[in-house]
Amino acid sequence: MDHDEAREAKAHAVAVARTLAGGAVHSASAEVSVAPLAVGLAPCPDGSYGIALRYRLGLPGVRSLAHQVAAEIGEVGKVVDLRRTGRIRALAGAGHRSGVGTDGPTVPGPRPPVVTAQALGETGRVRPLRPGVSIAHVDVTAGTLGAFVQVGGVVHALSNYHVLAGSPVARPGDLILQPGPADGGRAPADRVGTLAAAVPLAAGTTATVDAAIALLDDADVDATYPVGRITTTARALGGELVAKIGRTTAVTSGRVTAIELDDVVVGYGEELGDLRFDDQIEIEGTGTAAFSRGGDSGSLVYREDGVALGLLFAGSEIGGDNGRGLTYVNPIDAVLGALDATLLA
Known part of the structure; x- marks a missing residue:
């Protein structure tokens, strides 16, 4: 299928999934109001597309539902890429807000030493x-500074909502620390700026991006690490080889395995519950390594040629060809558009 045909087939697959689910497949906490079956486009080696179907293990009836949808789509001659995932979670380190994560309250240790950009x-x-x-x-544990952007000609740091805000109670002007509190950062010594803007996330709504920016106290930044200055963007087409640098797993490489994924259900903990995202990018690690882990949220994902594709925000610990999990990424142009920002030139 070409791109347009695949989009039509995807719309049909979404309708089939929701009809077959009939409201009967839910998480144990009843937070997911639609069938937990994500549907998107899967790149094929010849440059065409199939239908990407993703289902989460551990939910009653969802595996059977996924195979029913795959069978119906396959009967009309469409290629189906069916994969299972674990629970998909936002990838901040050790929970979201300090004192709310699984490790309990954050108790800052000794202040970490300054390290050079090398x-x-x-x-x-x-x-x-x-x-x-x-x-x-x-009041959040730790995530990743993904890139530097300009808003109104002023330099800001770009990351996720759940890294730079973390909660609906966050307000512009709140302190931003580097390193994050989970890594020993404390106010005021490690202050680097203040929350400037965040794209709201709310239970019961469908989101496209998890994004926020911080106004920096010092605009003297190193935007060239580790691959040179990234100033251009593109929409993911599928199959691209990509990389990112993150707080937890540093530089990793991967491949885009699905695009335009709808109904991606992501866990955000007690404050926001499970949220649904549309038009997402999926990436699996190449080789034996995971592409991302907790704390890598906010990383900028870029092609081998240094063109930005997306902002990393969520992942599962199982799934993918190497079994090390799948990573989910917001399209970078949607992120920048929502924040009225441009990559720092």
Whole structure:
């Protein structure tokens, strides 16, 4: 199928999935109001597309539903890429807001030493700021500084809502720390800026991006680490080889395995519950390594040629060809558009 044909087939698959589910497949907590079956486009080796179907293990009836949808789509001659995932979660480190995560309240240890831009040091204190380092709202554990952007000609740091805001109670002007509190950052010594804007997330709504920006105290930043300055964007077409640098797993490589995924259900903990996202990008790690782990949220995902494709925000710990999990990414143009931002030139 070409792109347009695949989109039509995808719409049919979504309708089939929701009809067959009939409202009967839900999470145990009843937070998911639609069938937990994500549907998108899967790239084929010849440049065409099939239908990507993703189902989560552990929910009663969902495996059977996924196979029913695959069979119906396959009967009309469409290629189906059916995969299972684990529970997909937002990838902040050790929970979202300090004191709410699974590790209990964050107790800052000794202040980490300053490291240079040439050292890895994703969890350490880094000046000048660069992509890939630990960062977070003062009441959040830790995530990743993904890139630097300009808003109204002023330099800001880009990451996720659940990294730089973390909760509906967050407000512009709240302190942002580098490193994040889970990595020993504390106010005011490790303050690097303030929350400037966040795209709201709310239970019961369908989202496209998990994104926020911080106004930096010091605009003298290193935007070239680790691959040079990234200033251009593109829409993922599927099959691209990509990379990212994150607070937890540093530089990793992967491949885009699905695009335009709808009904991706992501767990956000007690405050927001399970949220649904549309038009997402899926990536699996190449080789034996995972593409991302908790704390990598906010990483910028870019092609081998240095063109930005998306902002990493969620993942599962199982799934993918290497069994190390699947990663989910917001399209970068949707992120920048929602924040009225451009990549720092």
